[in-house]
Ligand SMILES: Cc1cc2nc3c(=O)[nH]c(=O)nc-3n(C[C@H](O)[C@H](O)[C@H](O)COP(=O)(O)O)c2cc1C
C-alpha cells in the first residue's frame with residue numbers, strides 16, 4: 050500500500066518544476082516601521098496547537114519573558130479576541146507546521162488582525178520532521194505579522210514528535226523523533242527568547258526572506274484536498290462518544306458534529322484535530338482503507354512520556 054510519504058513524493062517533482070522558480074523569487078521586505086519600544090512591558094505569546102507541542106513552547110517562552118520582568122499573557126489563538134492585539138508591545142506567535150506550511154486557518158486568521166505598527170513580533174513553528182519546510186513556515190507567520198506593521202525580531206523552529214496520524218506511525222522517521230523535545234530543544238527555545246530581547250534592546254530587526262527550498266514548491270499543491278481524498282469513513286462512533294465536545298472545540302472550521310455523528314467534508318481541513326484529541330477513541334477515520342488512531346493512543350502504545358521543561362515547576366503560565 051502506498052504510504053503518505055511516497056504519495057507526496059510523487060507530486061514533489063511535478064510541483065517543484067512548476068512553482069519553485071516562483072518561490073525563489075520571493076524577496077525579503079526592505080524596511081519596517083521603527084520599533085515602538087526597546088523595553089517591552091507587556092507580551093502576548095499566542096499559540097495554535099492541536100496536540101500540545103506548540104503550546105508547550107509558548108508556555109516556556111512566556112515563563113522566560115516573565116522571568117525578565119515582563120507581564121505575559123499566553124493565549125490560545127482559537128479563543129483570542131483579535132481586537133486585544135493592540136494591548137501588547139511584544140507579540141510572539143507559534144503554530145505547528147501542517148502540510149509544509151502553517152495551517153491554513155492560522156494564515157487566514159492572521160490576515161484579519163488589526164494594525165500593530167511598530168510592535169516587535171517573533172514567530173516559531175513546531176514541526177515533526179527535518180524535511181518539513183519549517184524555516185519557510187515560520188517565515189510565513191512573520192510575513193503576515195509584518196504585513197500588519199509588526200517588526201520581525203525573531204524566528205525559530207522546534208522539532209518534536211510528528212502528530213500526523215498514519216496507519217503506520219512506527220516508521221523509522223517517526224521513531225527518530227519520539228524522544229523529542231529533549232533538554233537541547235528547550236535550550237533552543239531559551240536562546241530564541243533571549244535573542245528576541247537582545248534584538249529589541251539593540252533596535253534590530255530580521256529579514257522575512259524565504260529560504261531557497263525545493264519543499265517550498267509543495268505549498269502550491271492541494272495537499273489538504275489530496276489527503277481528504279485518501280480519508281474515508283470520517284464519522285463519530287456514537288457508542289463510544291462521551292459528548293465532551295473536545296472535537297468541536299479543536300476543530301478549526303466547526304466541521305464535526307458529534308451529536309449527529311457527522312463531518313462536513315467540504316469544511317474539513319484534514320488537520321486531524323478531532324482524531325488527535327478525542328479522549329474516547331470515538332472519532333472514526335480511515336486513511337486509504339486503514340483505520341487511524343490518534344496522538345494520545347500513539348503515545349500510550351509506545352509508552353512515550355513527553356519531557357516538560359524545568360521552568361514549569363515554578364512558573365504557572
Ligand atoms: C495535518 C498535519 C500535517 C503535518 N504536516 C507536517 C509538515 O508538513 N512538516 C512537518 O515537519 N510536520 C508536519 N506535521 C507534524 C506537526 O507539525 C508536529 O507534530 C507539530 O509539532 C504538532 O504541533 P501541535 O502539537 O502543537 O499541534 C503535521 C501534522 C499534522 C497533524
Ligand code: SF4
Pocket residue numbers: 296299300301302303304305312316317318319320321322323324
Ligand atoms: S473535522 Fe477533524 S480533521 Fe476536519 S477540520 Fe475538523 S478537526 Fe480537523
Ligand code: SF4
Pocket residue numbers: 285289290291292293294295296297307326327328329330331332
Ligand atoms: S471528542 Fe470524542 S468523545 Fe468528545 S464529543 Fe468529540 S467524538 Fe465525542
